[in-house]
Amino acid sequence: GRMKEANRNSKVPRFIMRIEIVQKRSIMYYQEQKSHAFLKIVVALPTIVASCR
Numbered sequence: 001g002r003m004k005e006a007n008r009n010s011k012v013p014r015f016i017m018r019i020e021i022v023q024k025r026s027i028m029y030y031q032e033q034k035s036h037a038f039l040k041i042v043v044a045l046p047t048i049v050a051s052c053r
Contacts, residue, residue, distance in 0.1 A: 015052070017042040 020040040025032075043049055 015048050017044055
């Protein structure tokens, strides 16, 4: 819905380019030794980020 409306004039065939699972440390409640699994989502255009959240 919202992504299609916001990017109606865009010629991008896919909004989400890829999704990866990465091991990173969060900056929120930072703990030096612990890494956690996070989803890394790569989108086609920066304007799509807010709609994807």
